[in-house]
Amino acid sequence: MVVLFRCIMSEEVDLPTAELPEEEPKLPGKIENTDNIFPVKGIPSWINDQPGDRMLRKTNLRMGTADVYKQNKNQEEDLLTTERLKKGYQLPVTQYELQSLVFNASENKLIRLERAKYRSQSMLASVLHKKGEYHMNYDRERKATKDNVPRFAVHNWKRVLTDRVKFFSALARGKPRQYLIQKLPSFRRKEFLFHEFYDYNIRYDRALWCVKVMSLLNFNNSSKTQKKTLLDVGTLELSQACNKTTVNLVKLLTKRYREYSKFDDILDMWYYKTGLMKYMFKDGCLDKMEFLHDLTDTFNVYFIKTGFKKTKVLEMFLQYYTYFLEDISSSILLSRRAAMLFSQGLCMISEGYDHQRNWTAYKERHEKDFGHFMEFNLRGHFDLEEVPENERPKNRDQIKNLWQNT
Known part of the structure; x- marks a missing residue:
């Protein structure tokens, strides 16, 4: 062996080797093993029309591969294990995307998209109803306050009314506040205070003192539920009361625009109450942003959207609205909205005055015809009674012809 090793190291020696069989030439169209190349068609599913080649999520060994791809014949969910033979086929835990609270079932939500809107609305309504029942305050659990006396109790109700009359008359006469604070009435709805102040013509400073004291004393008198703590609830309630007063x-x-005798009284009420609200706004009794947003909504809903035609009422509201322009400009969103509404309001006023000027010019040009109509109206209904019912005029031209013929 040593001699042989030395011979190999010193010079090359041809060692006997085993002859390998020659490889067969590979044909271009021949495929050797086709078992794992072509996958077997899987179970049909709702997404079979567009099968994807890329996995949307990681494979879950417990559930197996999602049934939306081309499947192999040896997939995990088709294996007949001993546990599966004993317990039978068990449904896996539903994926999160297939759970549906609206239909109270675990299934694909895409199947029921048409009915999902109505079912979600009914579910939300039932939740709100149950929440209202849970937070409901029953009458047997509430204490009857002085302000909450029923109307049929005549004696107690008269006592409440007389107390209020005594208090506001003393407030209007200028009695000292140390005496008035002992007999302060309570109001659940703050907008009723503005009516009392106007009826007794109370000065703004004394009315503001009364509002502040009532807000402090009746702060949480309405219910036992916990209100917002981040907002000053007193200023918020007063802002809402001012908005209701403005709408009223x-x-x-608008209702008494043509009744001149009653319109003057409502004008006095408008100037008094708007002046009081300006005074309260300047003093800081109101939540400024809440009040301005509500006032802008009132401007939009009652004047712009309805196409308001009574220019005098619109002018009065715009004069009241312009008082708060400096505070409106502090908010970009509110100032842009107010600028758009203000320009539309000015356009409506301009159109109203143009229409009025055209009407006066037309009336002056046809003064003779208008004089005839006025005389015909002054004649009364006695002349028409003489005319038969079938021949009575029904429109403007027939009335004119009847007057000219008679």
């Missing part, structure tokens, strides 16, 4: 005044002005 606008409705009264």
